[in-house]
Each structure stands twice: as structure tokens, then as C-alpha cells.
Amino acid sequence: MKVSLANLLCITVLASSGTSFPMERRGATTGKEKRVQYAAWDDVNVLAHGLLQLGQGLKEHVDKTKGQMRDITIKMKVFNVTVSELGKLTQRLHEDSEALKAKAQNLEEREILVLNLSKDLQEQTEELLRDRQKDHEKMNKLEEKVDGTMQGEGPEAGNGNHSDARIIQWMLEAQNKRIDDLVERIKQQQEKLDKQNIRIRTLQNQIQMKNERSSLKRIEDEIHLNTSSEQRDSPVAMASDCHELFLRGETSSGLYTIQPPDSQPFEVFCEMTPEGGWTVIQRRHDGSVNFDQLWQAYESGFGSLNGEFWLGLEKIHSVSKGGNYILKVQFSDWRDESQTIMYPFHLKGEKSNYSLHILERRAGNLESPLSTEASGVPFSTRDKDNDQKNDLNCAKQLSGGWWFSNCGHSNLNGRYFVTPAPKQRHQRKQGVFWKTWRGRYYPLKTTTMMIAPAEIENKS
Incomplete structure (x- = not known):
């Protein structure tokens, strides 16, 4: 049976009082004085020593729990920064896509831009996937620590820490889902850029073929105009x-x-x-x-x-x-x-x-x-x-x-x-x-x- 700290302190005070004042009882009918009884000094010392160790252990456990919660708070801040960076990256990809559409009049510039952007986006996607793996590892370690904290706490700690740990675990899972969603959006953006790149190349090829056909037609027209008798008599041939x-x-x-x-x-x-x-x-x-x-x-x-x-x-x-x-x-x-x-x-x-x-x-x-x-x-x-x-x-x-x-x-x-x-x-x-x-x-x-x-x- 566990005793609260306040009750233990009261028992200690009473025990200490018993060592200073003997307890005396006198018989009413016989009139003889009975022997005075004292509390054993060794028992008092053992009890006091146990209380001190219990208080010290509780203090260390509380300090350790506070340190773990501080670590979890710091790591949550790191996750928030990561999410913010991913949001900025998504915004930048959106801005790059708008800039790419604005340059549609120059097909050669659009092609170079899309190629470079696709390459950079692929590198960033690979880097995000690596960061995601690291985040998964960090979150697994945090979950292990949270589970360890929950198993190490006794009933005297109440349900407060247990509830906080569950809330933190839920927040980590929500953070992980948001990261997965952002990575999926980036992959979709990459696919759109690849399709746009293919369309640009197709348009460029069509324009080049039309230019060559018009150039060939112009050459044929020039040759047709130069088929006069004076040109036919010329000794210079193509x-x-x-x-x-x-x-x-x-x-x-x-x-x-x-x-x-x-x-x-x-x-x-x-x-x-x-x-x-x-x-x-x-x-x-x-x-x-x-x-x-x-x-x-x-x-x-x-x-x-x-x-x-x-x-x-x-x-x-x-x-x-x-x-x-x-x-x-x-x-x-x-x-x-x-x-x-x-x-x-x-x-x-x-x-x-x-x-x-x-x-x-x-x-x-x-x-x-x-x-x-x-x-x-x-x-x-x-x-x-x-x-x-x-x-x-x-x-x-x-x-x-x-x-x-x-x-x-x-x-x-x-x-x-x-x-x-x-x-x-x-x-x-x-x-x-x-x-x-x-x-x-x-x-x-x-x-x-x-x-x-x-x-x-x-x-x-």
C-alpha cells in the first residue's frame, strides 16, 4: 500500500515525538505504576531514511520526465520548421510553374527552363525522400521514448503524463501524414512538368519542320525564277x-x-x-x-x-x-x-x-x-x-x-x-x-x- 508524502511526514513527526515523551498509563483499581513504553530508535531511523530515499527518487523521476518533455518539445519545433520549408518549396514550385507558362512565346527558352527545373525538382524530391526517412527514424525513436515514459510512471503520477504522451504521439502521426501529402504533391508536380516538357518538344519539332519546308519552298521558287536562258548558259552549277x-x-x-x-x-x-x-x-x-x-x-x-x-x-x-x-x-x-x-x-x-x-x-x-x-x-x-x-x-x-x-x-x-x-x-x-x-x-x-x-x- 502506497502512502502520500504528507502522511509519511506526519508519521515521522509523531514517531519523533514518541522518542522524547514516554507514554504513561496508571491502573485505576490496583494503583500500581506500569512500565513506561518507548518507540524503538532504530525503527525511527529506518523509517526516516526510507522516507528520504523515497523523496529523492521522486524528485529525480520528476526531473527526468521534465527533461524528456523538453526534448520532445524541441523536436516538435524542428518538425514545424521542416513543414514550413516544405510549404515554401511548394509555393516556389507553383511560382516556377507560373513563370514557365509566362515564357511560352519562346519555345527554346521554355525547353531549357523545363529541363533544368525537372532536374532540380528530381534532386529536391530525392532529398525530401531522404529527409522523410530520417524523420521516420526520429519519430520512431520518439515513440519508443514516449512508450518507455508511459510504462515507467506509477499510479502516483496520475493520468496527466499519460494523456500528454498520447497527444504528442497523435501530433507526430499527423505531422507524418502532412509530410507524405507534400511529397505526393511534389511527385504530381514533377509529372506535370514532364508532360509539359514533351509538349514543348513536340511543338518545337513541328515549328522546325514547318520552317524547313518553307525554306525549301523558297529555294525551289528562287530556282524556278532563275531558270531563264541567261542562267542556263551560266557555267557555274550548284x-x-x-x-x-x-x-x-x-x-x-x-x-x-x-x-x-x-x-x-x-x-x-x-x-x-x-x-x-x-x-x-x-x-x-x-x-x-x-x-x-x-x-x-x-x-x-x-x-x-x-x-x-x-x-x-x-x-x-x-x-x-x-x-x-x-x-x-x-x-x-x-x-x-x-x-x-x-x-x-x-x-x-x-x-x-x-x-x-x-x-x-x-x-x-x-x-x-x-x-x-x-x-x-x-x-x-x-x-x-x-x-x-x-x-x-x-x-x-x-x-x-x-x-x-x-x-x-x-x-x-x-x-x-x-x-x-x-x-x-x-x-x-x-x-x-x-x-x-x-x-x-x-x-x-x-x-x-x-x-x-x-x-x-x-x-x-
Whole structure:
């Protein structure tokens, strides 16, 4: 049976009084004096010592409980600061989204802004997830301490601390739910930004294609106006490729208009080197153009000649059909290491689905992942399956259009990964890769394909 502190003090006082004043009783009938009785001094000392220890233990327990409550209060303040920061972050994301909409008139600026914002948002989301894990660990420790405090308190402490601990536990659970809600909102915002980025790129590609079509129409109109007898008698003809422009004295890389035999004039990007001029047919470096296009787009070309582009199968065929040509491929990895390879090749026309034939492998070059079969390898897209896999459409499996002899050898027109490639193998297959250089499904950073007459090798 437990006794309150006030009652124990009263007993102590009475016991002390008993040691000073003897208790005396006299008989009424006999008249004899009975023996005086005293309280035992040792019992009094034991009782007093026990009371002192009990008081000291209660004081220490109260001090310990106060310290734990102070720690919990401090950690709650830290949680409140975290929630405030998350609120500011959400507000900032909202402001960034509004600013992004305000810049819709300039598609290139909007694209750069969305890419950077998506990358920063992904990093912040990962950091929030790490902070969330730490918060979970902290809250688990706090719950353990609260449960320990509740189990260590006796009935004398009443129900006050028990109720406070339950309130604190409830507040922690509510705080955790608010953090989960904020993280979910951030993920939803990230998905919206990704979708907006895709829409921006699609609009940009459409505008670029319209600009190129209008530019081509303008060139055709100019040629039509210059078909007078005086122009026809002129000895100066339009160059058939970039190397011919180099031989005429052009040494600066950039955009030029050429006219291969039996073809209409069109613009190309010429890469001028000390040994000659190369006609660039493909370039990837930032993922700004979607290369997962259909057959018609790959046949006519798409993208921007000053950025990422595919020149077009019909244009490549018209340039290279006039003689022996060299295919030069340059690519780099994410460590900025680069590689250049060259192969003599022949590209057939539309009737053979633009079959590519690699004639031979040069000494010192990597083994070509493109087929060297005599019949060549036809070009394939996801809407026109010409690959050599009977039970699979390689263009659908890997993304983009390419000369697919086998789905796993090479694909420079695959999906461009701005960030490190995903861990899932079926997603890595869709990337830009060249098996004989960095291995199967290693995502390349940049690629450039260009062609030139075989005579250029004698000057290199």
C-alpha cells in the first residue's frame, strides 16, 4: 500500500515525538505504576531514511520526465520548421510553374527552363525522400521514448503524463501524414512538368519542320525564277555535296544548299575539315528532338540542321548514289571520351527500303555492328517493319528508326537519356548505343553521322 508524502511526514513527526515523551498509563483499581513504553530508535531511523530515499527518487523521476518533455518539445519545433520549408518549396514550385507558362512565346527558352527545373525538382524530391526517412527514424525513436515514459510512471503520477504522451504521439502521426501529402504533391508536380516538357518538344519539332519546308519552298521558287536562258548558259552549277563545296574554296562549317544529280536542291550542314567537306546526315547531343518517328519522317528528314536532326533517307541516297562514299561515325560517352570510325558503304533507294551495305572494315576501326551481307540491311521504323527478326519489331522494341539486322547490335536513333540510364534492362534497350564500342545498351552522350566521297581518305 502506497502512502502520500504528507502522511509519511506526519508519521515521522509523531514517531519523533514518541522518542522524547514516554507514554504513561496508571491502573485505576490496583494503583500500581506500569512500565513506561518507548518507540524503538532504530525503527525511527529506518523509517526516516526510507522516507528520504523515497523523496529523492521522486524528485529525480520528476526531473527526468521534465527533461524528456523538453526534448520532445524541441523536436516538435524542428518538425514545424521542416513543414514550413516544405510549404515554401511548394509555393516556389507553383511560382516556377507560373513563370514557365509566362515564357511560352519562346519555345527554346521554355525547353531549357523545363529541363533544368525537372532536374532540380528530381534532386529536391530525392532529398525530401531522404529527409522523410530520417524523420521516420526520429519519430520512431520518439515513440519508443514516449512508450518507455508511459510504462515507467506509477499510479502516483496520475493520468496527466499519460494523456500528454498520447497527444504528442497523435501530433507526430499527423505531422507524418502532412509530410507524405507534400511529397505526393511534389511527385504530381514533377509529372506535370514532364508532360509539359514533351509538349514543348513536340511543338518545337513541328515549328522546325514547318520552317524547313518553307525554306525549301523558297529555294525551289528562287530556282524556278532563275531558270531563264541567261542562267542556263551560266557555267557555274550548284555543288552536289559538301566536298565539292570544299574543292570550290568553302572552308567554314555551316549550312549550305546542294543539288545532287537528278535531285531537287536542299539545305545541308557541312562539316569542313582540313582533308575535305563532309555532309552531315545525323546529329544527337541534347535530346531536344524526338527520334521515335514514323517512316515518312525518316524518309523526308526532321529536326533542325543547327541542332539535332536526321537529314532524310531520300536525301542521303541522292548524295551517295553518284559514286563511292565513306560513312563516318563519331560518338562520345558521359566521361567525354570519343571515338571515330569510318566504313565504305552503299545505300540503295526506296524500292529496296533504303538497304545499307557496309562494304568492308578498315584497319584500326571497330567491328561494325551493321550487317555486311551482300543484300544489305533495309531500314525499319515502328510502322514499317523490315528487320531480320521474324517474331519481333525491333523499332518498337528499341525505339526510333534504324538498319536493324538484329535488335541488339546498334541504334543511334534510339531514345536519348538526359540523366543516367534507367536500371531496368528493357528500358536501357531503347537508348542510343553502339555495341562494339562501349558494350550493349550503354547510352551514348553524342553521335554524329556524315558522308563524303571515298577520295577524301587519301587526303586524311
